[in-house]
Amino acid sequence: MAQTGPALDREVPVLLVKVGRYPQSHSAVGAVRSIGQLGVPVHAMVEDRLTPTAVSRYLTGAFVRPTTGRESPERLLATVAAVGRAIGRRSVAVPTDDEAAVLLAEHAEELSPYFLLPPVPPELPRRLANKGEMKGICRANGVSTPRACAPRNREELVATARSWGYPLVLKNLEAFTRLLHPAVCATTVVHDERELLASCPPDGQLSVLVQEYLPPQHAEDWITHLSCGPGGEPLAVFTGLKLRSWPPGAGVTTRACSLANPELAGLATRLCRQIGYSGTADLDWRLDLRDGRYNLVDFNPRVGAQFRLFETVDGVDVLRALHLSLTGRVVPQGPQLPRSFGVGQLDLQSIMATARREHRLPRDIRPHRETERAWICGDDLVPAAVEALRFGATEALRLARAVRANPVVRALRSRPRD
Structure with missing residues (x-):
């Protein structure tokens, strides 16, 4: 139509x-x-x-x-x-x-x-x-950005976090590198040093932007x-x-x-x-x-x-x-x-x-008279059905991994059987 x-x-x-x-x-x-x-x-x-x-x-x-x-x-x-x-x-x-x-x-x-x-x-x-380059472009053109820096390794990352305080936002720094060597799985808000260290790879150089978090x-x-x-x-x-x-x-x-x-x-x-x-x-x-x-x-x-x-x-x-x-x-x-x-x-x-x-x-918000939905469209319903199936499969796999990673489940599976 x-x-x-x-x-x-x-x-x-x-x-x-x-x-x-x-x-x-x-x-x-x-x-x-x-x-x-x-x-x-x-x-x-x-x-x-x-x-x-x-x-x-x-x-x-x-x-x-x-x-x-x-x-x-x-x-x-x-x-x-x-x-x-x-x-x-x-x-x-x-x-x-x-x-x-x-x-x-x-x-x-x-x-x-x-x-x-x-x-x-x-x-x-x-x-x-490139999140770091973008900040420079904004500075040169009079546009405000949150405080940010690009540490080269985990030592600089931790030092920055301790200096700035938490929470902080972590982002992959640049195109292609985020696919080749992602520093984080996606834009991530970390609330303490434990979350910070768990979010980034332990070795090698980082391609990550640390950004101030505005509450x-x-x-x-x-x-x-x-x-x-x-x-x-x-x-x-x-x-x-x-x-x-x-x-x-x-x-x-x-x-x-x-x-x-x-x-x-x-x-x-x-x-x-x-x-x-x-x-x-x-x-x-x-x-x-x-x-x-x-x-x-x-x-x-x-x-x-x-x-x-x-x-x-x-x-x-x-x-x-x-x-x-x-x-x-x-x-x-x-x-x-x-x-x-x-x-x-x-x-x-x-x-x-x-x-x-x-x-x-x-x-x-108070609903508008017109709402655009990402998936559902009255004359094009099949994409929404396919998305629901793929979303369900993705969530099932994620849940299965979480269950397998649970320490209690691992302990039960490792017990010797009579």
């Missing part, structure tokens, strides 16, 4: 480009629906034929091209170029992770026969995806999603309030609402103009209520996981704005709609974890 929205060029397909294994990606499903519902052919690189993305009714073609991020740049480049040739028409290439954004920007010239790409400076996505009672989490044209000129700018995440206090957004924030929109667009950023972007901010300052926490040079939260009265989201721009069409400039966004099972986990740890129910 086609939806109303801006008139996209249906002769120009879209390819979702990914590097790494994350089959349960609601950003990719959202992208397929966003473009496919307007009649544009959408193709995607997927891990297998039974990912939620691969089974969407709006997907024109699934290219099973599993990658790990450990491949050489030449091999990854050849893989993406081969998919472009197979599509047969020059397509808009959309990265759904930082590594894909880096690959497309640094090899834009070689990929130009197959893809339409935003004219971003080739080195910029890699620098923005939730003194802070709010905000998000900005943009699509920028040449020279950082804004095509579409959205702002919203992040209410819950998984894990709580860090990680992917599980509940958010769209709220117009002209001050924050101005900060984000000014930064993109100053650095010449072009393309879609997902920026995470933390508002320190003690001084009223917005601190940029992450600049993700790609389409964000919750980008479908944001849409204008004209039906424009950041991905549709990018397609309009790259195909030479005008992007309508209407105000953003008031909407909310939820990520099903992950949001339930966030609520339960917060209630267990803090003995309170997490903050919520």
